[in-house]
């Protein structure tokens with residue numbers, strides 16, 4: 001199925017969005033964060049969300065990830081309306097978010113980070129009533145998971161995350177978000193602090209997750225990254241959606257022009273998904 005498949009074609013195949021947001025409105029007092037935003041995300045695609053400062057990107061992902069509650073609008077996961085009152089509820093529904101300030105524990109090793117908050121414990125109780133961690137099971141699963149994802153940058157899963165490069169840390173954070181049955185992974189500027197080679201490692205992982213059927217939302221200011229990685233690009237402007245395009249349908253210059261309002265997009269030009 002191509003990036004420009006129409007809604008009618010999609011309905012024919014029965015393919016439906018894993019996440020669908022309709023009419024999201026978020027007000028901060030008198031300031032409009034979102035003014036009726038729709039977003040559709042399908043399994044096995046990378047949807048980039050771009051926009052100038054203050055366009056509403058963060059507010060949008062906060063609504064989708066349960067960090068803030070929209071004032072109006074609906075969010076559906078697999079066709080079921082959901083109202084997340086916390087990020088945990090969104091996670092339980094399979095929506096994981098990696099924020100710029102990575103939620104990794106620097107002193108812990110790669111395995112422990114992958115299992116943070118979801119540790120595997122052995123049968124039988126310690127004196128304290130706690131069950132002992134099953135390190136072997138976690139290491140085995142961590143290895144398997146890393147190999148399934150085709151991650152070649154994490155050679156030693158016993159290494160403390162603080163000794164890894166910025167790119168490797170980001171790979172750990174993204175891999176963790178993609179584990180444990182996640183359906184949707186939201187990445188907020190995942191390459192903002194990285195060099196060229198490290199950016200390449202992270203974007204490769206993003207594409208690999210997509211190829212494994214996960215749905216990824218990529219928030220980024222970096223146009224080359226967006227055009228290299230995204231299947232579709234949703235352009236936010238002044239709290240609304242200025243258009244949805246693909247790297248094939250529009251150039252980077254056109255995307256920037258739509259972002260800044262220098263160019264408007266004809267509804268006919270939109271990628272109808």
Ligand SMILES: Nc1ncnc2c1ncn2[C@@H]1O[C@H](COP(=O)(O)OP(=O)(O)OP(=O)(O)O)[C@@H](O)[C@H]1O
Nearest residue numbers: 028031032033051052053054055056057058059060
């Ligand atoms: N907690 C808040 N209180 C008041 N206004 C807010 C709050 N969060 C966001 N806003 C406002 O909502 C609008 C959208 O902001 P948002 O942070 O979602 O944009 P953004 O596209 O993520 O911007 P940036 O690229 O600068 O991070 C802006 O006008 C912003 O000032």
